[in-house]
Amino acid sequence: MKKLDVWFVTGSQHLYGPETLNQVTRDSQEIAKALDAAPAVPVNVVFKPVLVTPEAVTELVLAANHAPECIGIISWCHTFSPSKMWINGLKQLHKPALHLHTQYNRDIPWSTIDMDFMNLNQAAHGDREHGFIWSRLRLNRKVVVGYWREKQIQQKIGAWSRAAAAWNDWQGAKFARFGDNMREVAVTEGDKVAAQFKFGYSVNGYGVGDLVAVINSVTDKEVDRLVEEYESTYEVTSDLRKNGNRHKFVREAARIEQGMRTFLKNGDFKGFTTTFEDLHGLEQLPGLAVQRLMADGYGFGAEGDWKTSALLRAVKIMGTGLSGGASFMEDYTYHLDPAGKLVLGAHMLEVCPSIADRKPALEVHALGIGGKMDPARLVFNTPPGPATNASLIDMGNRFRLLVNEVDVVRLEQPMPKLPVAQAVWKPRPNLEDACASWIYAGGAHHVAFSQAVTGEMLEDFAEIADIEFLLIGEKTTVPEFKKELRTNEVYYASNRGWTI
Numbered sequence: 001m002k003k004l005d006v007w008f009v010t011g012s013q014h015l016y017g018p019e020t021l022n023q024v025t026r027d028s029q030e031i032a033k034a035l036d037a038a039p040a041v042p043v044n045v046v047f048k049p050v051l052v053t054p055e056a057v058t059e060l061v062l063a064a065n066h067a068p069e070c071i072g073i074i075s076w077c078h079t080f081s082p083s084k085m086w087i088n089g090l091k092q093l094h095k096p097a098l099h100l101h102t103q104y105n106r107d108i109p110w111s112t113i114d115m116d117f118m119n120l121n122q123a124a125h126g127d128r129e130h131g132f133i134w135s136r137l138r139l140n141r142k143v144v145v146g147y148w149r150e151k152q153i154q155q156k157i158g159a160w161s162r163a164a165a166a167w168n169d170w171q172g173a174k175f176a177r178f179g180d181n182m183r184e185v186a187v188t189e190g191d192k193v194a195a196q197f198k199f200g201y202s203v204n205g206y207g208v209g210d211l212v213a214v215i216n217s218v219t220d221k222e223v224d225r226l227v228e229e230y231e232s233t234y235e236v237t238s239d240l241r242k243n244g245n246r247h248k249f250v251r252e253a254a255r256i257e258q259g260m261r262t263f264l265k266n267g268d269f270k271g272f273t274t275t276f277e278d279l280h281g282l283e284q285l286p287g288l289a290v291q292r293l294m295a296d297g298y299g300f301g302a303e304g305d306w307k308t309s310a311l312l313r314a315v316k317i318m319g320t321g322l323s324g325g326a327s328f329m330e331d332y333t334y335h336l337d338p339a340g341k342l343v344l345g346a347h348m349l350e351v352c353p354s355i356a357d358r359k360p361a362l363e364v365h366a367l368g369i370g371g372k373m374d375p376a377r378l379v380f381n382t383p384p385g386p387a388t389n390a391s392l393i394d395m396g397n398r399f400r401l402l403v404n405e406v407d408v409v410r411l412e413q414p415m416p417k418l419p420v421a422q423a424v425w426k427p428r429p430n431l432e433d434a435c436a437s438w439i440y441a442g443g444a445h446h447v448a449f450s451q452a453v454t455g456e457m458l459e460d461f462a463e464i465a466d467i468e469f470l471l472i473g474e475k476t477t478v479p480e481f482k483k484e485l486r487t488n489e490v491y492y493a494s495n496r497g498w499t500i
């Protein structure tokens with residue numbers, strides 16, 4: 001995050017004269033410096049000279065577009081900046097934007113206020129002129145209102161900068177699919193050309209044989225090194241340890257992991273998919289390997305689910321440095337006790353240990369699907385607390401990001417016979433309304449689950465990506481949610497409000 005910058009841009013005009021403009025510069029520098037130092041803002045905030053002409057605005061926008069370290073701009077008008085001078089620049093902006101509606105002084109200085117003060121501190125109306133042009137040009141941005149020293153304002157800026165960092169990470173990103181989609185499954189399909197155009201990442205398929213060739217070239221020394229790492233990192237029973245009678249299963253898992261690592265590193269991939277229907281030449285369904293690669297920041301989707309793989313990668317970038325991990329996840333089974341209705345989330349094997357509540361246990365069990373050697377996997381529970389489940393789906397004419405805010409609960413009873421990692425949560429507002437809304441929206445059974453990323457960050461991300469966003473949270477009711485779905489159909493059919 002500290003390699004990434006957001007540019008702090010203040011709009012004004014020549015009308016005020018050099019003395020006022022110098023003051024605007026000093027005040028803006030102070031605000032930029034405070035935001036840069038704010039713990040809630042993970043990226044650098046870089047002051048840019050105050051903009052007073054149309055040429056300067058255009059020059060700034062073009063420079064932002066071309067600066068690789070610049071992931072977005074924050075704009076603010078301390079004074080009044082006539083917005084027609086912003087049109088030519090803003091229509092060329094290709095980076096995320098945040099309009100900070102703040103004021104240098106917190107309070108009105110009742111006893112000393114005069115017209116000089118009024119002349120300098122005009123954000124209350126200057127930012128309205130500024131807001132109009134963004135709306136008139138139908139440009140997405142996040143509007144944050146409040147005093148710049150306040151923590152909650154800095155947190156909103158921080159949430160947006162996390163979304164902007166994830167967006168930046170997607171541009172030019174590559175995702176590998178080992179095999180194709182699980183046969184006949186609909187929701188994991190989608191338009192990869194539209195995704196590349198809209199999101200900036202590419203998704204390409206690779207024959208499993210290409211991966212197997214790399215796995216087969218892994219040396220025993222490399223396997224030894226990984227096995228040692230497993231034994232020092234996880235709870236491992238003696239039969240799975242070196243010289244144990246089931247050690248071969250762990251060695252095979254390590255060989256698969258090393259091969260996948262090499263393949264992904266050589267291809268500069270940020271995420272991948274697998275499918276249990278296409279494992280030709282693989283001795284095990286990759287479980288442990290996928291779990292450990294996710295923990296290192298790779299996106300992952302099972303059954304060929306490239307949209308969830310890319311989304312998980314984005315969620316991992318958004319949550320960088322925050323407490324709480326993120327994982328590929330699937331709504332697996334329900335607990336419908338009226339005293340507390342819950343969802344058990346898991347997958348066959350592939351849950352990321354970044355969400356583990358303790359040292360994971362490395363285990364080997366038979367798997368009734370895929371018809372392969374018993375695969376190794378890490379088993380653990382997930383700590384209680386708020387989390388988000390995010391699903392990116394292809395609606396044919398657009399992408400939709402659907403999010404449910406949930407609360408992971410502490411397990412009341414152990415599940416000693418369940419040989420996979422899992423999380424148990426209570427969806428907001430309640431199981432019935434959350435699931436009904438999710439199903440009306442066409443949300444997938446696969447999600448990117450995170451205990452670090454909030455609904456606000458994901459909304460900011462959808463705004464930057466310019467896609468539909470739907471949140472199922474504490475305030476959701478099914479009738480209102482259905483209305484939102486219908487309204488959105490019209491909105492997206494009308495070219496986002498440009499022509500009706």
Ligand code: MN
Binds near residue numbers: 330446
């Ligand atoms: Mn699945």
